[in-house]
Every structure is written in C-alpha cells, then in structure tokens.
Amino acid sequence: MNRDVMDTFSWANENREEFWRLITKVLKIQFKERNENDNVIDISKGMESSIYYPKAKMNICDTLLQGSDDRCAIVYMRESEMRANEKQPPIHRISMRELRATVNRIAYALTHKLKSVVQVGSAVAIDMPMTWESVAIYLGIIKAGMMVVSIADSFASEAIEVRLRMADTKLIFTQDVIVHTAKDIPLYTRVLRANPPLCVVLPGKSASGEHQKEPALCVKLRDGDMSWSEFLRDTDETKAEAVYVSSMSRANLLYSSGTTGEPKGIPWHHSTFVKCLSDGYLHQDIRQGDTVAWPTNVGWMMGPWLISQLGLGATIALFVGSPVSIDFCRFVELCKVDHLGIIPSMVKSWMHTNATSHCDWSCIRRFSSTGEASNPTLYHWVMSQAHYSPVMEYVGGTEIAGGYLSGTMLQPQLLSSFSCPCFGLNVILLDMEDCQPIQGIGIGNEKSGDYFNVQDRSIVEGECVVIGxxxxxxxxxxxxxxxDVYYTGMDQIQTGAGKITLRRHGDQLRVLPNGYYQHLGRVDDTMNLGGIKVSSVGLENVVMRHPLLSKEIAAVAYRQQDVDAEKLVICAVPKDTEATFSRIFEKRPLGLQIAPAKNVGVSRVIVSKVEDPNIANEQKLRLSVLYAINGKIVWNKPFKAVVDVLASASLPIRIQFVANQFDVDKIKKELQVLVTQGLNPLFHVHDLFVVQELPRTASGKIMRRILRNDYSVSQL
Incomplete structure (x- = not known):
C-alpha cells in the first residue's frame, strides 16, 4: 500500500471533523447560511441521529450547477440515431447555461404553475430512462425544495405503485415509451396501472425536442395528465429561485431492498451529496473537464451519484440505448469518455460480441466497477481495450450515499480487490460465528487500538460493519x-472521537495478507441480481402466487465461484400432486438406472418383495433431498439406503417412487413471468430447486445458507 495514502487515511480517520471541514472547503460546497465555526458533524444525540452541517441553510443545486455558462454539462447520443446515421452519428451537447435554464423552468413550473398540486417538501417521482431531461427534472425538483422519488424504469406496475404510495407522491414525470432498436417498450401505460397521481409525460422518440418544436406523444393521455411541452409552456427561467432549506431536508428518496419484502425508503438530504462528491474526487479521481459515463438510472443510487459529479466540473455522458451494444462502445470513443463505469455482465457481453474491435478507447483514463461481484478475467480483458487503464473497484450502498471500500490512483490496484476504505469513514470485520470484532482488521491510527493494526496476517473473512x-x-x-435496522445490538468501540457504536451493513468481506479487501456477497436475506439489491422475502412473496407451489418457498443467491455474479435460485416444496412410479428389479441395477423419470421430485420410496401382493413388511425410506435438476436426478445419502436394499435383498423386488410430478422447466418459465410482472424483468430466474421440505432453522438467513449449500452440491 502507498504509505502516504495510508498516513492520510489515518489522519482523516482520527480527525473526522477536520477531514470533513477540509473536504467541504476543497469541494466548494455552497451554503445560503452557515457559520464556519459550527461543527460539520453533530453527534451529540448519538451516532444514529447525526446532523451534518447543523443550522446551515442550503440547496445542493447551487453546488452541482456551478461553473461557466459555456462549459459542457452533458453530452449524449441516441442508439436509434446512431443506427440511422452510421457514418456521422449526431453528438448532442448541453451547456451549463442550457442545463441551468431548463432546471429553472422546471422549478418555476413546480412552484408556480402547479402550486396547487405540489409545495415545498412534496414528493415528486421520476420514472424514465437516464436522459438529459431526466437529469434536468431531477435537479429542478430539488431546486424547488421538493423531494425526488426515484423509480427505476424497469420496474413492474406493482413495484411502482408500492413506491408511489410509500412516499405519498403528488406528481410523477415519465415517458410515453422507452425506445429500443427492436421495439418500443410502453412506459406510460405501465405507470398508469400503478394508479399514479398527476403525470407529466415526455416523448421517448424525440425527447430532446431538437427535431420538432413539440414532439408528438405515442400515447393518448389520461384526463388531467399533461405533456412535457404543456408543462414547460409559459415558464420563465429568470423568475425561478432556489428554495433554501435545512441541510438535513430531504432531497431524494431512493429505495433499497428490505428483508421483510417491502423496499426500504432511504432519504437523501441536501448534505448527503457531499459524500458522492468526496468519493468522486478522492477515489475515482474525477477532475474538472473529465467526461464521465456510467450506465445507470435515477432509480438507482449511481444515477444521483453520477449527476453529483457535475459539482466537480465534470461532463456527464449519457447513452440512450442498450449499454451492451456495439453502438455504446462507439459512443465511448466518440464522446471521448475519460471515466467509464462498468459491471461484469456488461463487459462479458462486449467480449463475447467483440463489440470494441473497431473502437479506439485510448481516451479512457480509468474504469470503475460497482453493483456486481467483479471478475478478474473479464476485467483484464476490458483493461486491455484501453491500454490497460486500471479498474477502480467501488462498493457501498444507498444508505451510505457512496462507497465504504474503494481504491485510489496513488495505489497499485489488484483486480477484484479494494485497496482501502473510503475516506471519511472506516470499516472493521466481525467474526461470522460470535459476531465479535476480529482483531487486527481495519486501517487507521494504531493509537486507536488493535482494530486498526495493519501487520502482516493471514487471509481473514468476516461481516463488514461501518465505523462512523x-x-x-x-x-x-x-x-x-x-x-433498529443499523444500530440495535451492535457493540461500541473506542476511537479518537470517543466511544462509537458500530453500524451494521451486511456484506461479507475477505482481507488479504497485503491488507487489500475482497467482497464475498451478503450475509443477510438480500441478494444482488444484475447490480440491483433485492430482498429474498420480496421475491418469495411474488413466486408464492404459483398455483402448483406450496407456501414453503425460499429464494437464494447462488454463485459457483466468488467472482461470479449472483444467480437467483428458487427453492420450493410442491403442493401435493403425487404420482407413483414402480419398477421391478430382477437384476441389481447401478446408480442412475434407478431414476424413475425426468423432472420428478421424489418424496419417498417404498421397497417390497414382488411375491407379496399386499406389500407386507415393506420398508419405507423417506428421502429428504432427492431432486430433479434440468433432467438430472440428484440424491443425497438417504438414497444409499435404496442401493443397500437392492444389494442385500432377495430379488426380484419392487421399488415404488412416490413423487410430485410436474414439469420443472415449465414452472420455472412461469415463475419468470411472475417475477417480471411483479417486480422487475431484469431479475432472471436461474433455476427451480425442488425440495421435500425447507430446513427448520433459527433464522431465514441460516435456512437459505443450508439450501444454497445443498444446491451447490447438486451442481457438482
């Protein structure tokens, strides 16, 4: 590790107040009212009730919209336009002056035109792709002193309705359709099925409005809803003023997975965005004039994070289309992207389709990876496409507003590893068995105790907790x-700031002998599917609707190796639809010859002599784990009893297999439809694992761990 970086981190760790005071000054965070002598962080009411910039009045848009009028704020390209103009595809640029003007018009319309619908503090939702308009809408809502309700454009109507209701949403911005090269995907009609409040609808096919003054919508609007052009009509950008609120006023409501099925609503305050800026500046090395691309959406944490980088003087690059396409790779070259956000599944698609073969990616100075478990083989390949520019790993969460582990450009970067915790906080590991802090894990000033000692050590694994x-x-x-969610039941430790209560996070980490970290997944009942965190319970509640499955259902995340992305496996006990299969054995069979049929979950086996018509003295063997996986019969030790009977019994004998007979492949497809319609089409059902009963354990977490292990064994 770079000693200078570690020494600086140790100072920041021991002097949190001074660190955040310095970073506030370096980042030029703007305030309407603030006494510079006031503390940056007030923990007088406890760690769980921290106040950031107490007594300050601000609107974070003042910070994010800084800069000269003529600097490029947003550059974007459309996949549909690239296909139509392959030789000279149009590159659209939005200056800071244009962005500020549109933000002001939106804020004016909200505070004047729709003042009977929304007021300061109202919840206003966005459910649309990551276009330049969505960026302007996001900033316009915040500038008006209201709260953005972030909803991903991939969510099904039911999930949209839950989020709108939870936030008491008064207004929603959406699009008529999401434009794809294959076909247009209706969005407004999906939103309507969620029983939304007043909708402002933008055109998807020409959302920039550059080809027509008033682009036509592809749908007929519900009575009372309004088009984008109608919303902006007669708005005066010069009369819009930022609404200044407390630094702890809500600016954005994002949703994360919840262990009870309902998503957690996590408010971001105006002060929260300072964390995004700090991580971008110190860990991602985003500089003034850089062009940053990160395929995302305002419905996910990285959407607001990307928008925040405007405050560092960066240009954000948006691609309206599929990020796994060849056109996206051309977009990176044509827009001269300096900083590219990636996930392994995206890189895997590029590699398999050779999408970068005709692209010059010498413009890329570094990659950043978050959202999925990274894969060193894939990332070595993507580095080779950009003259081996490094991949900066980044892991955190919506409730952190950024990362707790990352790296710096001043340290060597090891693929699929993190070189240091993020500045401004720290982490330690808890033993997975007794939940006690593992000594010697963590980085900081050794005066604080053994938790921060970075001596040579063996590989250690444990549950990550955050030190605020x-x-x-x-x-x-x-x-x-x-x-209750983050602090109840957690221990306190002694730091330079006094006794600090540890904060629960739920990730499992590995610490290597050189002090670098590796991420091993979750220790709770959430999983990461395609970069999206979702609760097991939420998935189970949707899957439980299938008529052939009982209420005994468990959703587990499966990874064959640590570097693989998590896959969704549904473990289920079928309803009683028993059928009996009989075979008479005159010779002693071997192994798989005993299997009765494909796709059959055998619940029990009855062995009897053939000459006994009443099946007297039968031997009943209950098989707790006997599954059919993709047509391959897999069994555990109880099956050995059947083999033993065949080896010792006087032949001929009859074996009856009493089974739940149903088509696993067909049901798996039906489960995919339920998940798509009830949650998100991006959640792919990898497999259906038929079990006789769910393990009886002290917690759902332990039960899912056992099922995950059983499924892993079945795949050997």
Missing part, C-alpha cells in the same frame, strides 16, 4: 426504525 460518523450515512428510513 461520516457525511452520507443515512440517519432515517421512511418506513422502518432506522436505529
């Missing part, structure tokens, strides 16, 4: 008790 205080750490949840 830090700007960005959430202090409230919309629909849960924040203290």
């Amino acid at each position: 205080p830090s700007i960005g750490l959430s202090v409230e949840l919309l629909n849960r008790n924040h203290t």
